[in-house]
Amino acid sequence: MKTYNEFKQNKDNSFYKEKFNSIQTNLQFMLKKQGIRNFMITSANMSEGKSFASANIAEVFAEKGNKTLLIDVDFHRPSLRKYMQVSENVGTIDYLMGEIELEEACQDTHHPNLKLMPTGIAPPNPSEWVDSAEMRQLIEVAKQTFDYVIIDAPPLLPITDSRILSSLCDGVLFVAFVKKTKRSEIKQAMRYLEIADANVIGGILNGVVVSKNDRKGYRYKY
Numbered sequence: 001m002k003t004y005n006e007f008k009q010n011k012d013n014s015f016y017k018e019k020f021n022s023i024q025t026n027l028q029f030m031l032k033k034q035g036i037r038n039f040m041i042t043s044a045n046m047s048e049g050k051s052f053a054s055a056n057i058a059e060v061f062a063e064k065g066n067k068t069l070l071i072d073v074d075f076h077r078p079s080l081r082k083y084m085q086v087s088e089n090v091g092t093i094d095y096l097m098g099e100i101e102l103e104e105a106c107q108d109t110h111h112p113n114l115k116l117m118p119t120g121i122a123p124p125n126p127s128e129w130v131d132s133a134e135m136r137q138l139i140e141v142a143k144q145t146f147d148y149v150i151i152d153a154p155p156l157l158p159i160t161d162s163r164i165l166s167s168l169c170d171g172v173l174f175v176a177f178v179k180k181t182k183r184s185e186i187k188q189a190m191r192y193l194e195i196a197d198a199n200v201i202g203g204i205l206n207g208v209v210v211s212k213n214d215r216k217g218y219r220y221k222y
């Protein structure tokens with residue numbers, strides 16, 4: 001993934017900005033309606049745009065005046081720290097292990113309303129930390145401190161982490177990539193979410209060709 005700064009210089013930046021603004025507006029209505037302020041972003045497979053979407057959606061929440069925390073819980077393929085150019089790699093795992101307080105795990109970003117909790121250095125058994133009382137407590141404490149708590153999660157099909165996380169989060173936003181995510185994979189991922197009793201608040205279709213220039217956008221559906 002390109003870095004945040006490279007993305008800002010990209011000629012398509014305003015195009016994506018508009019898409020994510022619209023997604024965030026729909027999402028905020030949905031969250032308000034349900035009275036929730038926390039959700040995770042997942043998809044069926046790897047590389048379907050979860051991290052890119054979560055970073056951009058979190059940024060719009062922050063720009064609209066909300067104190068926002070983006071937590072990286074993809075211990076297998078963490079990418080937000082690099083994308084947002086946060087040098088400190090202290091975050092989720094360090095907090096879960098009880099080594100630091102919430103404030104120390106929340107790193108500054110380019111926007112004053114937006115904090116990033118990077119994964120930290122993942123231990124050999126990261127999945128065990130997803131399914132823990134500490135993870136449940138992290139989400140609860142974060143909600144007391146921030147207006148919105150957004151979690152970038154791993155894909156649902158290859159590993160169990162997101163099935164567990166989905167039952168701890170107040171909502172789940174599902175990303176699928178046009179012509180890449182198979183219908184059968186979406187069905188299986190949805191079955192997992194259903195079994196976990198997850199609250200699916202919406203879906204994003206990524207990679208939709210929306211212009212003559214073949215720009216690939218995101219579209220929100222719920």
Ligand SMILES: Nc1ncnc2c1ncn2[C@@H]1O[C@H](COP(=O)(O)OP(=O)(O)OP(=O)(O)O)[C@@H](O)[C@H]1O
Pocket residue numbers: 001002043045046047048049050051052053074077079154155206207216217218
């Ligand atoms: N709509 C899009 N247009 C152009 N590039 C995109 C789009 N969505 C995602 N990408 C690019 O695809 C790559 C994968 O995206 P991203 O890292 O967000 O996926 P992911 O689902 O989080 O992957 P992982 O499973 O590794 O966590 C990145 O390089 C990202 O910049």
Ligand SMILES: [Mg+2]
Pocket residue numbers: 050051052074077079152
């Ligand atoms: Mg990712």
